[in-house]
Amino acid sequence: MGIVSRAAALCAIVILWVASVVGAAELGTARLSLVAGDVQILTEDTNEWVAAAVNMPLAEGDRLWSPDGSRAEIQVRGGVQVRVDARTALDIVDLGRESFQLSLTEGRAYLTNRKGGVDRIRVDTPYASTGIYDNSIVMVDAVSAGTAVVAVIKGYAVVETRQGTTRVSAGSELRLTADELAEIAPIGSPDEWETWNRKRDRLLADAAESLRYVPDELDDYAADLDANGRWLYAREYGYVWSPRVSAAVDWAPYRLGRWTWVRGSYVWISYEPWGWAPYHYGRWVFVSRVGWCWVPPSRGAAYWGPGYVGWVYSSDTVAWVPLAPGEIYYGIGFYGPFSVDITNVAVNPVVVRTYRHIHVRNAVTVIDRDTFITRRRGRSIARENPFISARVEVGPPAIRPARETRRPIDKRIAPERQPPERIRKLKPEEVRRDRRTVPGDAGSVFSPGRQADEMRVKRRETPRRQEAAPAPSSGRQGGKGAGLPAGRERLPEGKGHNAPAPPAPRAVPGKEPSPRPRPDDAVRQPRVQQRLPQVKTPAPDTRKQVPEAKKQVPEMRRQAPAPEKQAPQVAPAPPGSAGNQGREVSDRPAPRPEQAREPERQRPASERRDEGQGKDRKKYGKDDRE
Numbered sequence: 001m002g003i004v005s006r007a008a009a010l011c012a013i014v015i016l017w018v019a020s021v022v023g024a025a026e027l028g029t030a031r032l033s034l035v036a037g038d039v040q041i042l043t044e045d046t047n048e049w050v051a052a053a054v055n056m057p058l059a060e061g062d063r064l065w066s067p068d069g070s071r072a073e074i075q076v077r078g079g080v081q082v083r084v085d086a087r088t089a090l091d092i093v094d095l096g097r098e099s100f101q102l103s104l105t106e107g108r109a110y111l112t113n114r115k116g117g118v119d120r121i122r123v124d125t126p127y128a129s130t131g132i133y134d135n136s137i138v139m140v141d142a143v144s145a146g147t148a149v150v151a152v153i154k155g156y157a158v159v160e161t162r163q164g165t166t167r168v169s170a171g172s173e174l175r176l177t178a179d180e181l182a183e184i185a186p187i188g189s190p191d192e193w194e195t196w197n198r199k200r201d202r203l204l205a206d207a208a209e210s211l212r213y214v215p216d217e218l219d220d221y222a223a224d225l226d227a228n229g230r231w232l233y234a235r236e237y238g239y240v241w242s243p244r245v246s247a248a249v250d251w252a253p254y255r256l257g258r259w260t261w262v263r264g265s266y267v268w269i270s271y272e273p274w275g276w277a278p279y280h281y282g283r284w285v286f287v288s289r290v291g292w293c294w295v296p297p298s299r300g301a302a303y304w305g306p307g308y309v310g311w312v313y314s315s316d317t318v319a320w321v322p323l324a325p326g327e328i329y330y331g332i333g334f335y336g337p338f339s340v341d342i343t344n345v346a347v348n349p350v351v352v353r354t355y356r357h358i359h360v361r362n363a364v365t366v367i368d369r370d371t372f373i374t375r376r377r378g379r380s381i382a383r384e385n386p387f388i389s390a391r392v393e394v395g396p397p398a399i400r401p402a403r404e405t406r407r408p409i410d411k412r413i414a415p416e417r418q419p420p421e422r423i424r425k426l427k428p429e430e431v432r433r434d435r436r437t438v439p440g441d442a443g444s445v446f447s448p449g450r451q452a453d454e455m456r457v458k459r460r461e462t463p464r465r466q467e468a469a470p471a472p473s474s475g476r477q478g479g480k481g482a483g484l485p486a487g488r489e490r491l492p493e494g495k496g497h498n499a500p501a502p503p504a505p506r507a508v509p510g511k512e513p514s515p516r517p518r519p520d521d522a523v524r525q526p527r528v529q530q531r532l533p534q535v536k537t538p539a540p541d542t543r544k545q546v547p548e549a550k551k552q553v554p555e556m557r558r559q560a561p562a563p564e565k566q567a568p569q570v571a572p573a574p575p576g577s578a579g580n581q582g583r584e585v586s587d588r589p590a591p592r593p594e595q596a597r598e599p600e601r602q603r604p605a606s607e608r609r610d611e612g613q614g615k616d617r618k619k620y621g622k623d624d625r626e
Contacts, residue, residue, distance in 0.1 A: 027263060028304025029095045030058040030076045031276055037070025037086075038417045041408075045261055045401075049419055051411035055270050055279075059263055064090045065419040066107065073200070075276075076100060079114035079220060080121060083200070085193055087143070089423045093124070105426060108141040110197040113155075122445075128176050129445040131158040137201075139194065146178035151187050153194075162446050164455030174457070175464070185460035213239040214277070217302035221277040228274040237285065237295050237325065243274065246291035250362045253284045253292055253322045254309055259372070260408050261401035265332045268307030269408050280304050284322040286360045295325050303336030305329060306396070310355045312386045313397045319366040319386045324356040330395040342395040358387040372397070375404045 032039075032052055041052040042063040049065065058074060066072050066088045074082040074090075080100065084090050088107020094100060098119040102109075105126070113121055115135035123130045125142040128150070132138045136155025142148050150159050151173035158167050159174055161182070168174045168184065175183045190198070203223070210222035213231055229243040245251050257270040257279075270279050278284075278294040281302050287293050297303070308329050309320040323329060329339040357363040364385055370376070404410075418424075446452070 026059055026095060027057045027267070027306075028077070028280060030074055030092065032056050032058065032072060033075035033081075033276070034071070034073035034083075036072065038067050038413055039070050039072045040065045040067075040413060040417075040419065043262075043406075045263065045406045047406075049413070049424070050407045051409050051413055053269055053271070053408035054273065055257075055276050056260070056408040057262060057267060058092055060092055060095050062092045064088075064092075065423060066090075067417045067419075071196075075220060076118075077217075077220065079112075079117035081110075081112040081201075081204070082121075083110045083197055084108070085110075089419065089426075104140055104142050105423060106142050108139065108143055108193065110137075110139050110193070112137050112201065124445075127178060128159050128161045131160075133157070139197075148176045150174045150176075153187070159455075160445050160452050161455065164453040166455040166457050173464075181458070182455055183458045183460050186463045188463035210241070213241070214296050215299040215302050217299075218277050218281060218296065221274075224274040224276065225278075228272075232287075232290065232293060234285075234287070234293070234295075240285065240287075240293035240295050241278065242287070242290055242293045243272075243278070245272070246293070251292070252362050252365065253294075254279065254307060254320060255365055258375070258408070259307070259396075259405070261405045262306075265306050266396045266401075266405075268309075271409075279307055283308055283325040283327065284357075285324055286357060286363065292322075297336075301336060303334075303339070305335040305339070306331060310387075311396060313369070313399075314386070316369055317366055317386060318369055318372040318397050318399070319364055321355055321357050321364045321387060327355060332395065355387060358385060369399070373399060373402050373405055375410055 032041075032054055035052055035054050039052040040049045041056070041058075042049050042065075043059070044061055052064070052072065064072060064074075064084065066084050066086055068086050070086055072084050074084075076082065076095070082090070082102065085108045088109065089105040090107070090109060091103040091105065093103050099122065100118060100120075101122045101124070103124045109123065111121055111123065111132055113132055113134060113136050117134060119134065121132040123132065123138075123140050125140065125148045127146075127148050130138065130140055130150050133155060136157065137153040138155070138157045139151040139153065140148070141151070150157055150168055152168045152170050154170050156167055156169050158165060159176070161176060161180070163180050163182070166174065166182070166184075171187055172184050173187045175185070205223075207222035207226045209231060210225040211219060214222060214225070225241055228245075229241050231239050232242055234240050254268055254270075256272055257268055257275065259266040260269050261267075268279050270276070277296075281304060282294055282296045285293055285295055307320075308323045310323055310327070311330075312319045326338065329335055330342050331339060332341070332343055334341050364387060366386060399405075
């Protein structure tokens with residue numbers, strides 16, 4: 001393709017970028033952190049309901065559907081977790097800096113807003129709006145027609161209907177009905193849904209090592225890193241993270257997943273469970289005798305990006321290579337000081353053959369251009385390194401997205417598993433119009449401009465009995481041995497909405513009833529945590545082996561989702577590669593925390609989590625590293 005025609009194509013795609021691009025900060029706000037079953041999503045890019053994938057970014061206007069036997073978890077910056085059960089429809093209405101707004105059309109959701117998280121999460125149901133505040137855990141249930149239940153496990157929530165507003169404290173639940181009746185009672189015995197969520201909370205809270213090495217902005221992803229890799233010390237980079245999979249032959253970053261068109265740019269969606277922070281923050285470096293290691297960003301410099309790679313493409317192929325620390329990323333939008341927004345600069349082809357990793361064996365991924373667009377296997381391509389033989393382009397490929405490129409994963413959804421008509425016909429703009437966004441407690445949600453009245457509430461002294469109902473189908477096919485796709489969490493048999501729960505305790509005459517005891521809170525809380533210094537000096541060309549960190553982290557209970565009949569975008573190593581060459585590393589042991597040079601300030605207790613205190617690192621000698 002000539003320079004003139006290529007520039008014209010790039011100009012055309014830039015017009016498409018500018019028309020639909022969303023700010024980088026917004027795309028990095030929320031992601032799908034767990035997908036179990038046939039969870040589906042509708043976005044402005046897909047314009048149809050498609051299968052959802054772990055690690056796909058979420059934005060305002062996106063809609064989620066979880067059918068029978070399915071569950072999903074959304075992780076939002078600031079320590080917010082939103083989980084949805086089977087037969088649940090959830091819309092993302094607003095993702096602000098200090099507050100979020102969601103719409104729960106039907107189903108049930110479990111929301112955690114840890115201490116020091118966001119000011120408020122608002123969840124709208126057909127009959128009410130619920131405000132969930134700092135350091136709170138709340139379950140919102142809109143399963144039964146004409147009924148909504150708000151149960152507060154920790155903290156408090158403020159619920160408003162057209163009849164007024166009321167505060168619900170920890171250990172209590174508010175039941176609302178279509179006939180405008182409101183009743184507060186103690187929470188009944190935990191059902192399978194709540195028990196599953198509490199276990200999930202404890203799993204995510206069990207992170208200690210990675211909290212010492214990642215910047216504060218990435219604390220939410222520490223559990224993923226702890227469970228899937230180890231921390232090593234590099235003299236020039238400070239601590240780096242090595243995923244366990246890096247020991248596999250021919251593994252490289254940005255290999256297991258796909259580039260998907262999301263809000264105006266190609267975004268990397270990794271199918272590895274840990275593949276959010278390492279692919280959207282920081283850079284990668286190849287370490288001799290260790291493999292690929294992720295270099296986290298320094299504190300205050302964590303900028304989310306679509307995927308930090310360098311590109312080269314032609315009329316036949318598309319190729320990319322992981323960027324090393326200090327290398328410039330060219331993209332659509334601002335992604336920090338080591339990035340260039342190509343929409344604000346002249347579009348000129350440039351020759352860049354100095355990317356550090358282009359000579360590392362198998363670092364460069366090369367695929368057929370048609371495969372990049374359609375996801376179907378194309379013809380064989382030349383086994384050569386395009387970064388050496390071709391002209392490197394600025395920014396992502398100037399390729400207009402196709403229908404397949406807009407889907408995060410290739411997976412067929414049976415018609416009976418797709419959203420019902422009542423969900424499909426609901427428009428996001430209708431959700432926005434029904435409930436106005438009101439900052440903080442500035443006024444009524446239903447009547448903006450005035451304060452809400454006090455809700456008339458009936459007090460009940462004993463918990464309601466949870467009526468048993470048929471459990472939803474598990475959604476699995478093929479008999480007893482058939483399970484969910486690899487890498488997707490399996491749900492308990494016969495569990496879902498309205499699963500039978502133990503009866504509530506009987507009231508004893510003459511004795512004051514009390515809410516049931518709650519399990520200890522497992523959500524991470526702020527703690528004073530020492531941070532080890534991070535060195536930003538570019539790495540020299542020669543270093544020796546890195547000592548391994550002391551702690552061996554247990555295997556993660558989640559696995560990366562493996563798409564059905566989906567071939568990862570993998571290419572053979574180009575000829576002329578330098579084998580396993582990489583950046584050598586320091587051979588001195590990892591310093592103990594008290595030996596670290598100029599430790600950064602300790603954050604006050606209100607800003608950190610109090611669980612998983614860091615431990616001293618074991619010093620490895622030469623024999624230990626062998």
